[in-house]
Structures are given as C-alpha cells and as structure tokens.
Amino acid sequence: MTRYKIHIEYEGTNLVGWQKQKNGISIQEILENALFKLTGEKKIIQGAGRTDAGVHALNQVAHFDIEKKIKIDALRDGLNFHIKNLYKKVKISILKCKKVEKNFNARFNAKERTYLYKILDRRSPPAIQNKKVWHVKKKLDEKLMKKAAKALEGKHDFTSFRSIECQAKSPIKTINSIKIIRKSSEIEIWIKAKSFLHNQVRIIAGTLMMVGKAKWKKKDIERALKAKKRDAAGQTAPAWGLFLYSVKY
Numbered sequence: 001m002t003r004y005k006i007h008i009e010y011e012g013t014n015l016v017g018w019q020k021q022k023n024g025i026s027i028q029e030i031l032e033n034a035l036f037k038l039t040g041e042k043k044i045i046q047g048a049g050r051t052d053a054g055v056h057a058l059n060q061v062a063h064f065d066i067e068k069k070i071k072i073d074a075l076r077d078g079l080n081f082h083i084k085n086l087y088k089k090v091k092i093s094i095l096k097c098k099k100v101e102k103n104f105n106a107r108f109n110a111k112e113r114t115y116l117y118k119i120l121d122r123r124s125p126p127a128i129q130n131k132k133v134w135h136v137k138k139k140l141d142e143k144l145m146k147k148a149a150k151a152l153e154g155k156h157d158f159t160s161f162r163s164i165e166c167q168a169k170s171p172i173k174t175i176n177s178i179k180i181i182r183k184s185s186e187i188e189i190w191i192k193a194k195s196f197l198h199n200q201v202r203i204i205a206g207t208l209m210m211v212g213k214a215k216w217k218k219k220d221i222e223r224a225l226k227a228k229k230r231d232a233a234g235q236t237a238p239a240w241g242l243f244l245y246s247v248k249y
Helices: 027-039 072-086 141-150 201-213 218-227
Strands: 002-010 057-068 091-098 112-120 156-158 172-183 188-195 243-249
Touching: 002 027, 002 072, 002 112, 002 141, 027 072, 072 091, 112 141, 141 172, 141 188, 141 201, 141 218, 172 201, 188 201, 201 218, 201 243
Parallel strands: 057 243
Antiparallel strands: 002 057, 002 091, 112 188, 112 243, 156 172, 172 188
16 A cells, blocks of 8 residues: 655636535545546545635645555546546646655645635726636725734634634634735735634635725734634635645645
8 A cells, every 4th residue: 555645736616625525526526536547446535725615726735545556657647637537627637746654644744834815906807817816896905914914923813713614623823924915906815824724814815805995904903803703804705716825744
C-alpha cells in the first residue's frame, strides 16, 4: 500500500463543494470515481480543506492510499483523463502528485492555509470573470479595509465570524495575516491561518466590504468580535469569489 499526495485545481461552480453529499456532485466524489476507474480500487480521498459549494481552488491538497503499482506521471495523467471522460462539464485538474510517508495527512498535517477572496468594485458586471469574483457596484476604499483588517489578525473568539451551522468545537482561531491588495478594479483579500471556521473567510470578506463602503470602521469590527454573535458581523460574501490558494506543510 502506497500513500500519494496530490495537488488539485478546480472550479467550484455547480459543484456542492469538496465533501461528498447526497444533494449533488462533489470534488471528492469525482476524484474517487476517477481513481476507481484508473486503479479498480475504491478509496477515500482526504482533502486539506472542505471548500463549500461554489468555492474554487488553485492548489488544494489531498492524499489517498492504493495498492496498484503506478508511476507518478501515469497516476496524474490517468486521473485527469478519467475526470474528463466521466464528467464532461467539470473543470478539475490534477496538477502534480508524489509518494509520501504513510503517516502524512493532507488535513491534519497542514501548518497554514491561504485563502484569496476577490471583489470586483466597478459599475459594469464581470463577463470573463463571472462566478470568479464578487461584483460590488460601488468603488471601495481599500485603505480603510487595510486598517480595519488589523483588528482581525491574531488570536480571537470568532463566534461572530462563523456560520451558525459551524461544527467546530471552539470558535477560537488565530489569523496569521490579512492583506488587502488593489489591482485596477479588483480588490484581493489574502488571509492566512492554520485553520478556519465554517464561512469564516467569507464573513470576513463581507464585513470588510462594509468598511470599504465607509459604512463600518475598525471599531465596529472590534465590537463585533466582542459581541460573540453571528448577527453582530457583516454578511456572508458569495462563495464564487473565494479561492483556496495554497496549503503549507
């Protein structure tokens, strides 16, 4: 039995997210079906992050065990072939794969995850970037957003910034950094942490958007943190603006 680590890029549009569910097709299900076609082995593929429905990934990481002897390149190319053959309209690509130690775990060995949230703040709607950015018609003040984001860095109780359906035992998380970068009519929100609560990044993005509109200030975010109530923070930003950018081990 050999354990493999794979890096995956995917468009989450029209998929129910990473984890297998009964209400639609997931990335995990697609990969496991492709692996079965390639190897004849029914295996569970463990991902580093359980991205939600509609969320994209530029470099998701996962692992699995198989008994079949197969070369690295053949495994990558074979998975890509069967993904395309089984699911014509799905956009998923295995970027690379490698053999790893048997105790490697894509989820629990991760030291840091980086998420990117994209906001397009112009009057005209996106064409090429449709379902890849959150379209906000009013121009946002990224300088105010940068200042307010500092209140969220570090270790906090993020009860106000997680979904009411979040199943994490503790709301306490540590955000390593939040960077706000403007690129023409697009604002990028880069967030790094070891792990995140359910919808945490999207709620942070939704809250910072309000700051960008000058409806909130840094002190309002500080107040929301202290409130420890979901309705104390901003809206949950749409899933399609979010990308799992990388996972560090």
